[in-house]
Amino acid sequence: MNLQPSNRTNNHQQENTIKVMGEGVLSAQPNxxxxxxxxxxxxxxxxxxxxxxxxxxxxxxxxxxxxxxxxxxxxxxxxxxxxxxxxxxxxxxxxxxxxxxxxxxxxxxxxxxxxxxxxxxxxxxxxxxxxxxxLKDESSLQNEALTLAVHNAREKAQAIANSLSVPMKSLPIWIKELSYNDPVRFYQVAVYGASSDTSIQPGLIEIRAQIEALFEFG
Structure with a gap:
C-alpha cells in the first residue's frame, strides 16, 4: 500500500488519496x-x-x-x-x-x-x-471473494486515515481487479502395477480475489 497526493483538484483545492490492495479468500469443497x-x-x-x-x-x-x-x-x-x-x-x-x-x-x-x-x-x-x-461453477464464490477484498481494502485505507487523524470518504475513487489463479487442486499419482482401494483426499480449494483501490481523505 502507499499514500500519495493526487494531482486532481476539486473546488481549486488539492485532494489527497490512499492507494491500497485488498484481498479476499474463501475455501470450498471441490465438486x-x-x-x-x-x-x-x-x-x-x-x-x-x-x-x-x-x-x-x-x-x-x-x-x-x-x-x-x-x-x-x-x-x-x-x-x-x-x-x-x-x-x-x-x-x-x-x-x-x-x-x-x-x-x-x-x-x-x-x-x-x-x-x-x-x-x-x-x-x-x-x-x-x-x-x-x-469447482464446476465458482463465479458466485469469486464474487464473494471480491466483496471481501473490497472490505479489506476499505479497512486498510481507514486504518491509515485514522492514524493520520483525517476523515476518509467511504467510497473509493476507483477499484481495479487484479489477476488470480483458477481454483484447481492437482495431484500426481504414480502407477507401478495393479492397485486396490486407492484413497485420494481432495481437501479444500481456495478462491482468492485481489483488488487495488484508491480512497480520498482530508
Missing amino acids: QVKITIGVKTENPSVSKAQTENTQAINNIMSALMQMGVPQRAIQTVVYQIEPQYDYVDGTQVFRTYLITHLLQVELDDISMAGAVIDQAVENGANFVSSVQFS
Whole structure:
C-alpha cells in the first residue's frame, strides 16, 4: 500500500488519496474431478503396439461404463506414436514403438475418484497423469471473494486515515481487479502395477480475489 497526493483538484483545492490492495479468500469443497489415465505400450511392430494399446483402452472404457461412468464423460486427450532408440557406440539404433493413449475421465461425484483409478488399473491402465479437483461453477464464490477484498481494502485505507487523524470518504475513487489463479487442486499419482482401494483426499480449494483501490481523505 502507499499514500500519495493526487494531482486532481476539486473546488481549486488539492485532494489527497490512499492507494491500497485488498484481498479476499474463501475455501470450498471441490465438486468435480478430472482424472487423466491411460496406457503405454511398446513393441517393435507399430501395428502390434497399437493393437495391444487399443485392447487395453477398450477394456478400461468398458469397465468404467459398467461402474456407472457415462461414455460422454470419457474422452481421449493424448494419442502419440513415438519411435524409441538406443545408442550403441554413438549410433542411434531403433528399439521399439511407444504408443501413448490417455483418457480424461470427468466426474461430478468426486468420491468415485479412487475407485475409477483402481478399476482402470485393474483393466490395463499403467499410467496416471494427474487427478484434478475443481469447482464446476465458482463465479458466485469469486464474487464473494471480491466483496471481501473490497472490505479489506476499505479497512486498510481507514486504518491509515485514522492514524493520520483525517476523515476518509467511504467510497473509493476507483477499484481495479487484479489477476488470480483458477481454483484447481492437482495431484500426481504414480502407477507401478495393479492397485486396490486407492484413497485420494481432495481437501479444500481456495478462491482468492485481489483488488487495488484508491480512497480520498482530508
